[in-house]
Amino acid sequence: MSLVLDPAAQDLLFREARTANTFTDEPVTEEQIQAIYDLVKYGPTAFNQSPLRIVLVRSAEARERLVPLMAEGNQPKTAAAPLVAILAADNEFHDELPALLPHFPQAKDVFFTERPVREQAAALNATLQAGYFIVGVRAAGLAAGPMTGFDFAAVQKEFLDDDHTPLMIVNIGKPGEDAWFPRSPRLAFDEVITSV
Amino acid sequence: MSLVLDPAAQDLLFREARTANTFTDEPVTEEQIQAIYDLVKYGPTAFNQSPLRIVLVRSAEARERLVPLMAEGNQPKTAAAPLVAILAADNEFHDELPALLPHFPQAKDVFFTERPVREQAAALNATLQAGYFIVGVRAAGLAAGPMTGFDFAAVQKEFLDDDHTPLMIVNIGKPGEDAWFPRSPRLAFDEVITSV
Numbered sequence: 001m002s003l004v005l006d007p008a009a010q011d012l013l014f015r016e017a018r019t020a021n022t023f024t025d026e027p028v029t030e031e032q033i034q035a036i037y038d039l040v041k042y043g044p045t046a047f048n049q050s051p052l053r054i055v056l057v058r059s060a061e062a063r064e065r066l067v068p069l070m071a072e073g074n075q076p077k078t079a080a081a082p083l084v085a086i087l088a089a090d091n092e093f094h095d096e097l098p099a100l101l102p103h104f105p106q107a108k109d110v111f112f113t114e115r116p117v118r119e120q121a122a123a124l125n126a127t128l129q130a131g132y133f134i135v136g137v138r139a140a141g142l143a144a145g146p147m148t149g150f151d152f153a154a155v156q157k158e159f160l161d162d163d164h165t166p167l168m169i170v171n172i173g174k175p176g177e178d179a180w181f182p183r184s185p186r187l188a189f190d191e192v193i194t195s196v
Numbered sequence: 197m198s199l200v201l202d203p204a205a206q207d208l209l210f211r212e213a214r215t216a217n218t219f220t221d222e223p224v225t226e227e228q229i230q231a232i233y234d235l236v237k238y239g240p241t242a243f244n245q246s247p248l249r250i251v252l253v254r255s256a257e258a259r260e261r262l263v264p265l266m267a268e269g270n271q272p273k274t275a276a277a278p279l280v281a282i283l284a285a286d287n288e289f290h291d292e293l294p295a296l297l298p299h300f301p302q303a304k305d306v307f308f309t310e311r312p313v314r315e316q317a318a319a320l321n322a323t324l325q326a327g328y329f330i331v332g333v334r335a336a337g338l339a340a341g342p343m344t345g346f347d348f349a350a351v352q353k354e355f356l357d358d359d360h361t362p363l364m365i366v367n368i369g370k371p372g373e374d375a376w377f378p379r380s381p382r383l384a385f386d387e388v389i390t391s392v
Contacts, residue, residue: 128323187292
């Protein structure tokens with residue numbers, strides 16, 4: 001075996017984990033989200049800029065505002081999931097940068113004075129962190145259902161502000177009945193990876 | 197503990213794993229890369245579109261072409277890393293979509309006929325996959341050094357084509373001496389996560 005990670009962990013995070021379309025009623029606790037964050041916060045980002053921000057849609061009132069903004073096919077599962085998280089990129093991440101990068105506090109002023117540069121960096125690095133977050137949800141024994149089928153402008157207006165760009169919305173919970181389609185095929189190694 | 201993933205795996209993937217700036221001479225084998233891909237290929241993407249493509253810079257000749265395209269601060273480590281991988285988004289991923297999504301082969305024509313739509317989807321989903329890939333490199337007991345400090349247009353011209361947009365370049369290997377700075381701080385839970 002070329003992997004050091006033990007096979008049970010491989011199964012938990014990748015091989016048996018699946019995108020869930022249905023969930024049980026079991027709630028997702030604040031402790032679980034805290035444990036997930038305390039793990040995945042260590043995932044690397046450029047300049048440790050850590051631009052991912054997460055809004056947990058916990059109240060019934062907030063859920064009612066969110067569901068109609070989802071694409072029709074995503075509405076039933078977003079209505080039913082124990083927890084829904086809005087993942088966003090903070091385009092003003094540079095404000096925290098001197099604290100996040102103590103060995104290079106000038107980075108904020110050297111690289112990130114321009115908003116378009118920040119937006120591009122925030123989108124890339126927060127999306128990387130979204131990948132870590134999905135792995136972290138699985139590390140808590142939960143299923144994630146990431147979705148990009150929603151009205152981005154409306155979700156930004158309703159739940160975020162001009163400085164926070166939505167990236168995706170993730171349903172979280174224990175998988176329910178008929179939670180997924182059969183696993184779809186993946187590309188072969190040599191369709192993805194070439195050497196020069 | 198709120199996590200199901202065992203603590204050794206948590207350490208391997210997140211808590212003790214670090215972005216390496218120096219590496220030993222030990223080569224990264226094709227078997228290792230294959231094992232990493234065979235694990236992380238299962239990470240979820242929208243419509244299973246799987247747009248990440250990877251160019252492994254294996255030959256001395258290719259390495260010589262790449263190093264000068266890196267930002268000056270990244271040149272020594274990119275010259276020294278046992279393996280360097282260029283991660284890119286395939287903007288023509290829709291060609292593979294009918295094979296990747298057998299239960300909804302029309303997705304290609306319903307959602308992805310326009311190039312700008314594909315570019316946006318490919319950037320987001322390939323970056324998510326880059327997050328899985330970094331986790332996978334760590335699952336192989338290797339350190340990853342992801343970098344965005346390079347000439348994107350020049351790397352695209354030299355190693356890719358108009359249909360493949362570079363996302364980041366990743367040094368891969370066993371960490372060497374003084375491989376990293378002390379761990380930088382992370383944001384507190386309530387600076388990142390709010391509930392509504």
